Amino acid sequence: MAINEPSQQLNTSAGTYRKKEKRKKFLVILGFMAPALIIYGLYVVYAIGMTFYYSMFDWSGIDANFDFIGIQNYITLFQDLTFWQSLKNNTLLIAASLFTQIPLGLIMALLLFSPVKGMRLFRTVYFMPFLMSTVAIGILFIYIYDANFGLVNQLLGAVGLDSLQRGWLGNEDTAIWAVIVTICWQFAPFYMILFRAAIVGIPEELYEAADIDGATGWKRFSNITFPLLKPIIVTSAILSIIGALKYFDLIYIMTGGGPNNATDLMATYMYDQTFTNFNMGYGSTVSSMMFIIAFIVTVIIITLDNKRKADY
Amino acid sequence: MFILKNLLFLLMGAVLLMAAGCQPSSENMETPDGESESGGESGEEDSSEDAASEGDDVLSVWHIETGNAQEVLQEAADRFEEEHDGVTVELNQYQNDAYKEQIITAMGGNSPPDIFHSWGGGWLENFVNSDQVMNVTDDVETDRFLQTGLDTVTFDDEIYGVPVGMELTPVWYNTEIFEEHGLEVPETYDELLEVVETLTANDIIPFALANQPQWPGAFYLMYLAERTGGPDLFDEAFNRSGRTFDDEAYVEAGEKIQELVEMGAFPDGVNGMNYDNGQSRQLMYSGDAAMEIMNSGAMLNNVRDEMPEFEENLDYFLFPEIEGGEGSQNHAVGGVSPAFSVSEKTENPELAVELLKELSSQETAQGLSNRSGNISAIKGVDYEDDYVERLSNTLNEADYLQTFYDQTLPPEVAQVHLDTTQGLFGQSITPEEAAQEVEETAKETLDE
Incomplete structure (x- = not known):
């Protein structure tokens, strides 16, 4: 016991030293993160918490009286046909983002590496949609889809497809697709830039080796480019899924969720409930649901991705 | 230490997750909202600062x-x-x-x-x-x-x-088109239908309408319901004293809207056209459409702003009577703003x-009327603008003013009324269904 004492003391003093060092380090890191953490806590964590809190009330948003109704709002939500309709539209948008925006972005990025003349021009042209203000895009496409003067109908008329002419945004069956096309048009360039950056990062030696092995074209793509792009594709998928779940702007600008709720997304429905119908409580319920869905989806994707990484 | 480290890790992870989640869409989302919000906030801040400093x-x-x-x-x-x-x-x-x-x-x-x-x-x-x-x-x-x-x-x-300020919402029409096709201002609904037939036969769109914002289409329902069920119909349904929103008159009004749609009285894709972008007015200016039901303030100011020479051809009448209906052509739709x-x-x-x-004050009212075409809600205003004076007289001589449903009803009911009316124009809902949906929401909201 007595013999052990000094060494133990030594141990602990070294331990405390190391501990001190670590704590110091931690404080420094914390210090640097503090501004972001405070803002994050206030505007994200606190805000999300309050959203869940408000979703338990029957509250107009302007009244001093809060009526606590527990999960009644959630029960109403699950029986709300418009909510299911908007969830369905969100799902459509996710599918369109995954299977249109990302492949399109990838194709555009690959095209930019092909030895065609004027690539610089195309690089700018391809990226342009993403640079435009969303409101401007919305108004531009409202005119493009206009039933009487619009570009789409004029083109259809010019090639003799008069029977396909219609008021694209006014028809409950076509409106959502018309907006989805616009959304894809706007966001495909964003993924193109991501993929372009990733492709630039692929070592040239790999392609040289492939050349020596005689691999060309498709083989080069499927054996080198695509596998090395996988991580960025996963990131893009997360971005586009979450983006689609929370999407609001072009729908709000182009159709306002109409006609007759046919193009409502969860976010536009939440907006209508909160600010048009004076249902702050119910609007909060919709946004809580949005958060839960987006959170679960993200967790699933990240888990799957980790598994994939572990399998390597 | 372990806990701290883990906490830090979790926090960083959470920040990343959020940052990733926020990426492309929310950046843009902030533009429309962010702008107006900063406007509001800066306004409030200014006022409190001023108050403190001075x-x-x-x-x-x-x-x-x-x-x-x-x-x-x-x-x-x-x-x-x-x-x-x-x-x-x-x-x-x-x-x-x-x-x-x-x-x-x-x-x-x-x-x-x-x-x-x-x-x-x-x-x-x-x-x-x-x-x-x-x-x-x-x-x-x-x-x-x-x-x-x-x-x-x-x-x-x-x-x-x-x-x-007051709004009057008559049927505006292009006098040139009416003259060219020998048409007269209709006094009965049947005459209106004849006008519609003549116009469609000559490849002119009878009514310009941009119904994406939903309220422009509601004018038709309000007029048709009033002309069918009379001036008390809405008040009874709203005050829950007598007839209701699923009354036969509302069903009939819906049927008439769909009848007009089938006759081709409206441009294609009305429900996708945006009023604020001028998609209905363009049709009027270009001579592609002959009539439009619109608020006086909006119509007059837009025409003067966008195509002043069109004012010469612009005249208005109140929606015609329906034979056998309880309403009258002297009853107007309008509101306050x-x-x-x-x-x-x-x-x-x-x-x-x-x-x-x-x-x-009288001075403010006078200024609004003379300089921005406002029909005054304040008596004794001396109109310099003949057009506004005429509108004001029409409003004052009207035996009844049906105020806009969407401003009179509680917002929840108003929204259902607007949605279902838009559905009527898109023919995705039957007049009976539309009337029932409004009545159901009204029952929940108004009977409380």
Whole structure:
């Protein structure tokens, strides 16, 4: 016991030293993160918490009286046909983002590496949609889809497809697709830039080796480019899924969720409930649901991705 | 240590997750909202700062007037500042839709403006019921205002604001087209249908309509329902005394809308056309369409702004009578805009009421009428503009003014009314279903 004492003391003093060092380090890191953490806590964590809190009330948003109704709002939500309709539209948008925006972005990025003349021009042209203000895009496409003067109908008329002419945004069956096309048009360039950056990062030696092995074209793509792009594709998928779940702007600008709720997304429905119908409580319920869905989806994707990484 | 490290890791992870989640869409999402929000916030900050630094009383006014009307309000504010030493008036102008969002947030956050814009009706009543609006019954000289205007700000015989401007919503038509095809202003619905037939036969769209914002289509339902069921129909349904929103008259009005749609009375894709972008007016200007039901203020100001020479060919009539219906061609659809109210939570109630009086003074009313084509809700205005005077006379001579449903009804019912009416134009809903849906929501909301 007595013999052990000094060494133990030594141990602990070294331990405390190391501990001190670590704590110091931690404080420094914390210090640097503090501004972001405070803002994050206030505007994200606190805000999300309050959203869940408000979703338990029957509250107009302007009244001093809060009526606590527990999960009644959630029960109403699950029986709300418009909510299911908007969830369905969100799902459509996710599918369109995954299977249109990302492949399109990838194709555009690959095209930019092909030895065609004027690539610089195309690089700018391809990226342009993403640079435009969303409101401007919305108004531009409202005119493009206009039933009487619009570009789409004029083109259809010019090639003799008069029977396909219609008021694209006014028809409950076509409106959502018309907006989805616009959304894809706007966001495909964003993924193109991501993929372009990733492709630039692929070592040239790999392609040289492939050349020596005689691999060309498709083989080069499927054996080198695509596998090395996988991580960025996963990131893009997360971005586009979450983006689609929370999407609001072009729908709000182009159709306002109409006609007759046919193009409502969860976010536009939440907006209508909160600010048009004076249902702050119910609007909060919709946004809580949005958060839960987006959170679960993200967790699933990240888990799957980790598994994939572990399998390597 | 382990805990701290893990905590840090979790926090960083969470930040990343959020940052990833926020990526492309939210960046853009902030543009429309962010702008208006910063406008509102800076306005509030300014007022509190001014108050602190100068020790003055600051009155804030939120309004949605643009152009000349905005100038007239500014002049009224200047006059008020001159008369009241040390008082500053802050006018904050909002865009129509952003305004609704801002005012709800401000009221809910207990930092409302001293005076705010409204359209009266059910929208204002929501704020009244939440004790957010000051009762100004004793301060309003009721005989100075048109009764129809006052009605929209009166709840349970108490007055909660002052009406300043009025809207009349007639059927506007292109006189040149009517002359060219030998058409006369229709006095009965059958005559209107004949006009529609003649026009479609000549490849002219009878009615220009941009129904994406939903309210332009509602005019048709309101007129058709009134002409069928008479002036008391809506009041009975709204006050839950007698007929209801699923009354036969409403079903018939819906059927007539769909009949018009089938006749080709409206342009293709009406439900996707945006009024604010001018998609209905363009058809009028280009001569592709012959008629449009629209608010007087919007129609007149837009034409003068966008195609002044079109005013020569622009005339109006009130929606024709339906044979056997209970309504009359002398009954108009219209409403109030703007009306101004004082917040219950204002820190300077006396001053705010004084400012309310200045905003509805004869001088302000005169300015609004002469310079921005406003039909005044204030009596005794001397119109310089013949067109506005004629509209004002039509409104005053009308035996009944049907105020806009979407402004009179509580917002929830109003929304269902707008949605279902849009559905009628898109033929995705039957007139019976539409009427029932409105009645169901009305039952839940109004019977309470």
